[in-house]
Amino acid sequence: MYISGIGRTKFGVNKGPIHRMIYSAMCDVLNDSNKSINNIDAIIVSNFLGGPLQGQLHNNALIASLLPGINLPIYHNETACASGGAAFNQALHLLNKYENVMIVGFEKMNGTTKIPPIEALTMAEDFELGYEKGLIFPAAYALIAQMYLDKYSVNHEILEMISYNNHINANLNPNAQFYEKNVTMDMIKQAKMVSSPLTLFDCSPLSDGAVAVIISNNKVSDRDVKILSSELITDSISIVQRKDLTSFPATKIAARKAFEYAHIKPQDIDILEVHDCFTISELIALEDLGICAAGKAHELIKNEDIILKGSIPVNTDGGLKANGHPIGATGLAQIFEIVTQLRKEAGRRQVESCEIGVCQNIGGIGSTSVVSVLGV
Amino acid sequence: MYISGIGRTKFGVNKGPIHRMIYSAMCDVLNDSNKSINNIDAIIVSNFLGGPLQGQLHNNALIASLLPGINLPIYHNETACASGGAAFNQALHLLNKYENVMIVGFEKMNGTTKIPPIEALTMAEDFELGYEKGLIFPAAYALIAQMYLDKYSVNHEILEMISYNNHINANLNPNAQFYEKNVTMDMIKQAKMVSSPLTLFDCSPLSDGAVAVIISNNKVSDRDVKILSSELITDSISIVQRKDLTSFPATKIAARKAFEYAHIKPQDIDILEVHDCFTISELIALEDLGICAAGKAHELIKNEDIILKGSIPVNTDGGLKANGHPIGATGLAQIFEIVTQLRKEAGRRQVESCEIGVCQNIGGIGSTSVVSVLGV
Numbered sequence: 001m002y003i004s005g006i007g008r009t010k011f012g013v014n015k016g017p018i019h020r021m022i023y024s025a026m027c028d029v030l031n032d033s034n035k036s037i038n039n040i041d042a043i044i045v046s047n048f049l050g051g052p053l054q055g056q057l058h059n060n061a062l063i064a065s066l067l068p069g070i071n072l073p074i075y076h077n078e079t080a081c082a083s084g085g086a087a088f089n090q091a092l093h094l095l096n097k098y099e100n101v102m103i104v105g106f107e108k109m110n111g112t113t114k115i116p117p118i119e120a121l122t123m124a125e126d127f128e129l130g131y132e133k134g135l136i137f138p139a140a141y142a143l144i145a146q147m148y149l150d151k152y153s154v155n156h157e158i159l160e161m162i163s164y165n166n167h168i169n170a171n172l173n174p175n176a177q178f179y180e181k182n183v184t185m186d187m188i189k190q191a192k193m194v195s196s197p198l199t200l201f202d203c204s205p206l207s208d209g210a211v212a213v214i215i216s217n218n219k220v221s222d223r224d225v226k227i228l229s230s231e232l233i234t235d236s237i238s239i240v241q242r243k244d245l246t247s248f249p250a251t252k253i254a255a256r257k258a259f260e261y262a263h264i265k266p267q268d269i270d271i272l273e274v275h276d277c278f279t280i281s282e283l284i285a286l287e288d289l290g291i292c293a294a295g296k297a298h299e300l301i302k303n304e305d306i307i308l309k310g311s312i313p314v315n316t317d318g319g320l321k322a323n324g325h326p327i328g329a330t331g332l333a334q335i336f337e338i339v340t341q342l343r344k345e346a347g348r349r350q351v352e353s354c355e356i357g358v359c360q361n362i363g364g365i366g367s368t369s370v371v372s373v374l375g376v
Numbered sequence: 377m378y379i380s381g382i383g384r385t386k387f388g389v390n391k392g393p394i395h396r397m398i399y400s401a402m403c404d405v406l407n408d409s410n411k412s413i414n415n416i417d418a419i420i421v422s423n424f425l426g427g428p429l430q431g432q433l434h435n436n437a438l439i440a441s442l443l444p445g446i447n448l449p450i451y452h453n454e455t456a457c458a459s460g461g462a463a464f465n466q467a468l469h470l471l472n473k474y475e476n477v478m479i480v481g482f483e484k485m486n487g488t489t490k491i492p493p494i495e496a497l498t499m500a501e502d503f504e505l506g507y508e509k510g511l512i513f514p515a516a517y518a519l520i521a522q523m524y525l526d527k528y529s530v531n532h533e534i535l536e537m538i539s540y541n542n543h544i545n546a547n548l549n550p551n552a553q554f555y556e557k558n559v560t561m562d563m564i565k566q567a568k569m570v571s572s573p574l575t576l577f578d579c580s581p582l583s584d585g586a587v588a589v590i591i592s593n594n595k596v597s598d599r600d601v602k603i604l605s606s607e608l609i610t611d612s613i614s615i616v617q618r619k620d621l622t623s624f625p626a627t628k629i630a631a632r633k634a635f636e637y638a639h640i641k642p643q644d645i646d647i648l649e650v651h652d653c654f655t656i657s658e659l660i661a662l663e664d665l666g667i668c669a670a671g672k673a674h675e676l677i678k679n680e681d682i683i684l685k686g687s688i689p690v691n692t693d694g695g696l697k698a699n700g701h702p703i704g705a706t707g708l709a710q711i712f713e714i715v716t717q718l719r720k721e722a723g724r725r726q727v728e729s730c731e732i733g734v735c736q737n738i739g740g741i742g743s744t745s746v747v748s749v750l751g752v
Contacts, residue, residue, distance in 0.1 A: 057499035058456035061613035061743035080434035093469040123433035234450040237437035367437035
């Protein structure tokens with residue numbers, strides 16, 4: 001199985017209709033793969049908040065409207081912030097029946113309905129805790145961050161370094177929401193508190209954007225990237241059911257399975273895209289993926305292992321923090337970046353030597369986790 | 377591929393939390409299939425309006441919460457009123473990797489948020505036409521009904537007969553929302569107008585309920601039912617893109633493909649579950665599935681071909697009209713009924729001789745259509 005095409009829009013605030021950005025990503029992926037829509041056998045759409053924020057569900061039919069006269073099987077996957085990774089994972093199963101499958105992820109967080117995005121986001125969490133009792137995402141991840149910092153005697157500076165690294169990378173990514181925004185360490189240190197200990201620069205932004213990927217059974221171009229494995233695992237939606245909040249079992253299990261299937265070890269990974277909805281989740285991801293032992297990720301950060309020229313560059317596109325987080329598209333943006341790097345087409349942010357890349361995309365508070373391994 | 381288990385709740389108004397009805401259907405399907413949750417390799421959840429009506433998306437993680445310590449791959453499919461059929465269709469692809477896959481569909485139309493169900497339902501349609509300009513579902517299907525009645529010189533009595541037949545069947549189905557409600561032709565004839573020419577008895581009700589199905593690669597019991605094929609096809613979300621509103625191309629294409637794959641002809645079908653969200657869509661389904669020619673379905677109705685003792689019994693469970701329409705569960709309720717009939721476990725509504733059954737589940741205004749063929 002191969003990734004034979006990638007396409008995307010720039011992330012940020014998009015005042016146009018959702019149709020336009022979806023269409024743009026779809027045209028982009030077809031151009032990139034040198035295929036026409038007539039070569040596509042099926043599509044999976046990934047979107048999280050279209051209902052609450054745009055008053056639009058049934059987005060598979062919305063895609064059909066953009067392709068008049070072409071009656072394809074089109075599915076729609078929603079698994080909160082892991083929707084993109086889950087749609088990619090699901091699409092692999094369709095390759096048993098079809099030759100070419102397109103995955104299109106999109107989100108417009110800047111909505112048109114009366115529901116505020118922060119309220120809509122709680123729908124990814126347990127309704128009672130999140131919506132009724134007010135444990136919204138920044139509060140929940142702040143709780144996790146404080147537990148982690150206390151448990152391993154780490155201070156907030158480590159999280160600042162994560163944020164800074166993501167912004168440094170986004171500065172080199174023309175598609176990123178924070179491209180050439182020149183965020184400095186001073187700006188990060190002076191950021192407003194959101195939910196202690198997390199400041200504004202620990203939190204990913206509200207983003208609009210679309211990403212499309214085409215997967216195929218056969219390799220037809222040298223630019224095609226091999227899909228070595230992809231595993232999705234779920235855990236409880238509510239954190240009250242977890243024994244420990246400083247690690248996400250769903251990621252650990254998905255990673256173990258994905259690495260086993262791909263016949264790789266964590267040490268074999270050259271580049272990594274992890275789900276930094278908040279800086280703390282990047283730290284936890286490094287440990288859950290086995291890049292280092294529990295409680296040791298701060299050493300990787302301090303040693304600059306995760307920077308572009310480090311031993312294991314992480315979130316080379318800027319991550320959710322600085323590339324942006326248009327939820328339904330996020331997991332596919334990670335795929336987009338790994339493919340770009342493995343093809344050696346990442347320009348100023350190109351990692352010198354990379355043959356194996358891994359994406360980790362989570363939904364809710366580590367409730368859904370998708371780990372995918374790509375290689376050349 | 378086989379259906380190795382079916383489970384469901386009674387449809388109707390359910391004042392309890394969604395968790396309870398989901399759990400109930402899951403226990404029911406495990407009992408029916410004589411399997412434990414440890415035999416299940418993956419789950420697909422089907423739900424349409426959890427976000428707008430319950431403030432709860434990410435329902436795959438909600439299911440994970442009901443299964444503590446069991447970290448399965450769980451996916452969530454949303455394709456409006458075709459969500460159940462689409463989840464079933466998607467699950468078949470997972471059988472390439474897994475032995476047993478559970479599909480759980482649920483909906484609680486009686487919501488807990490401030491959004492009225494009729495407004496939430498427009499999210500299955502084109503936002504601009506449905507939500508902004510007011511072409512809500514009863515109005516859209518009324519338009520279609522009037523066009524159909526005019527085109528083929530049929531009068532509303534035919535639709536009344538469809539409604540009556542569904543109520544007669546539901547009267548024999550203890551799980552149906554209108555079980556033993558003893559609806560008479562007089563009640564149907566005196567029903568209030570909803571959107572001319574459609575009256576209250578032309579419209580399916582608001583329903584809460586859950587249905588679960590287990591599919592497996594291998595047959596282990598004589599009660600297992602064979603899956604001969606399942607095809608999903610999409611069409612434009614907006615009716616302004618259609619040339620003709622008296623037929624749904626997505627159903628025609630899905631049916632042609634599904635029948636081809638299963639090596640059957642429409643004449644081979646013994647029992648049929650079709651998507652009667654409004655009575656007019658049952659009439660159109662009979663033609664789109666090739667049970668009769670375009671414009672001739674009224675003859676089948678008049679001849680009583682679709683009644684329990686007719687040549688091609690339709691909606692033997694009462695259909696969406698009288699069994700109920702808890703949207704995410706509806707497509708799976710159709711599967712539940714066909715399996716029950718093929719197993720000869722339908723009690724007072726058992727069709728005497730049946731070996732091949734077909735389900736047709738649509739989303740929006742014929743925008744998504746899933747046709748599945750089951751057999752013994």
